Amino acid sequence: MTPNTELGWGEHFDAAWQAIGCPVAHETPGRVSRVDRGWSTVMRSADDRSPLRVRNIGADVAVGDWVIVDDEAERVAYVLERKSAFVRRASYEGDRAEADVLAANIDVVVLVHALTAPPNQRRLERELVLAFDSGAQPVIALTKSDAAIDIEGTVRELAAVAAGVEVHVASGLTGDGVDTFRAMASSGRTLAFLGASGVGKSTLVNSLLGREEMATSSVRENDQRGRHTTVATQLLEVPGGGWLIDTPGFRAVSLWLSGRGIERAFRDVFDLMDDCRFRDCKHDQEPGCAVRAAVDNGTLDGARFTSLERLVAEEAALEAEQERRERLSDRRRGGRPAPDDSDRE
Ligand SMILES: Nc1nc2c(ncn2[C@@H]2O[C@H](COP(=O)(O)OP(=O)(O)OP(=O)(O)O)[C@@H](O)[C@H]2O)c(=O)[nH]1
Ligand SMILES: [Mg+2]
Ligand SMILES: [Zn+2]
Numbered sequence: 576m577t578p579n580t581e582l583g584w585g586e587h588f589d590a591a592w593q594a595i596g597c598p599v600a601h602e603t604p605g606r607v608s609r610v611d612r613g614w615s616t617v618m619r620s621a622d623d624r625s626p627l628r629v630r631n632i633g634a635d636v637a638v639g640d641w642v643i644v645d646d647e648a649e650r651v652a653y654v655l656e657r658k659s660a661f662v663r664r665a666s667y668e669g670d671r672a673e674a675d676v677l678a679a680n681i682d683v684v685v686l687v688h689a690l691t692a693p694p695n696q697r698r699l700e701r702e703l704v705l706a707f708d709s710g711a712q713p714v715i716a717l718t719k720s721d722a723a724i725d726i727e728g729t730v731r732e733l734a735a736v737a738a739g740v741e742v743h744v745a746s747g748l749t750g751d752g753v754d755t756f757r758a759m760a761s762s763g764r765t766l767a768f769l770g771a772s773g774v775g776k777s778t779l780v781n782s783l784l785g786r787e788e789m790a791t792s793s794v795r796e797n798d799q800r801g802r803h804t805t806v807a808t809q810l811l812e813v814p815g816g817g818w819l820i821d822t823p824g825f826r827a828v829s830l831w832l833s834g835r836g837i838e839r840a841f842r843d844v845f846d847l848m849d850d851c852r853f854r855d856c857k858h859d860q861e862p863g864c865a866v867r868a869a870v871d872n873g874t875l876d877g878a879r880f881t882s883l884e885r886l887v888a889e890e891a892a893l894e895a896e897q898e899r900r901e902r903l904s905d906r907r908r909g910g911r912p913a914p915d916d917s918d919r920e
């Protein structure tokens with residue numbers, strides 16, 4: 576039996592499943608719709624009324640993953656290679672860098688901001704880096720259009736740092752502009768909604784579902800901050816096809832090891848850098864610096880350049896830390912090559 580295409584199964588997963596020899600164990604692969612403290616809820620079909628509840632033990636599972644459950648239906652035995660994933664660095668204690676996978680196997684990452692608060696360009700820039708690195712298509716949703724302060728102004732400011740990504744205005748409350756997202760969710764595709772607490776992710780998700788599935792609650796009067804109402808990420812079916820992943824609002828948009836996310840999110844600035852006279856220009860005091868010139872003549876916002884410099888430094892620090900940890904674990908093994916996974920239990 577082939578896994579369920581309505582659940583979003585497709586070519587990529589077929590190949591990933593074959594690559595590990597098509598193990599079946601309890602059943603063909605299912606999709607994780609929810610993760611709670613080491614337990615996964617696994618759906619076998621789009622209308623699965625009694626999804627499996629299994630332990631994760633040792634498996635790194637995120638909502639949206641395709642997994643194979645062991646023979647006893649007790650735990651996740653395999654997690655199939657992901658097609659895409661939105662990953663940030665977990666809020667950390669000490670200096671251990673850990674990945675926090677907010678959603679896996681998504682087609683579209685919807686970065687949600689509210690039109691009722693001043694535009695936050697710096698946050699959007701960071702979110703875009705992670706979104707480009709996710710492997711999914713990023714889009715931007717500006718919600719609460721019915722109660723907006725200044726729609727045009729906010730769209731203009733955010734579009735200026737959006738690196739060409741589409742910006743859509745919507746209201747989860749009135750349903751205005753919501754059809755755009757419904758169209759994106761067609762035929763088994765998965766949309767993940769990500770953003771700060773209180774921006775209206777769950778309200779938008781409910782509007783798309785046509786039912787009050789997710790709880791919502793009011794933001795704080797004084798600063799418009801949310802109350803972290805959504806506590807567990809969930810995969811939800813849109814009537815008529817497609818899947819939505821509603822996620823808990825997150826505060827820190829910390830970088831995880833990235834591919835070309837920074838270059839893609841700051842393409843305009845990297846294009847300028849190509850025009851600097853010196854290849855090793857630090858964009859500081861050098862003659863013929865195209866970046867400085869653009870800041871001076873007002874075509875590039877100095878704050879955007881500072882933001883890029885911070886992100887580049889953050890990425891470099893993370894890479895250095897990863898290398899240090901790898902060296903450390905090499906030394907613990909006494910310089911011997913790392914044991915094969917199959918040797919470990
Ligand atoms: N006027 C208006 N209010 C909205 C809209 N969308 C959400 N809200 C309100 O904003 C508040 C927060 O909405 P939620 O949907 O719970 O926000 P969230 O992003 O899911 O928040 P977390 O789950 O905490 O991450 C609620 O009081 C909603 O009614 C909208 O389109 N228009
Ligand atoms: Mg919510
Ligand atoms: Zn320069």
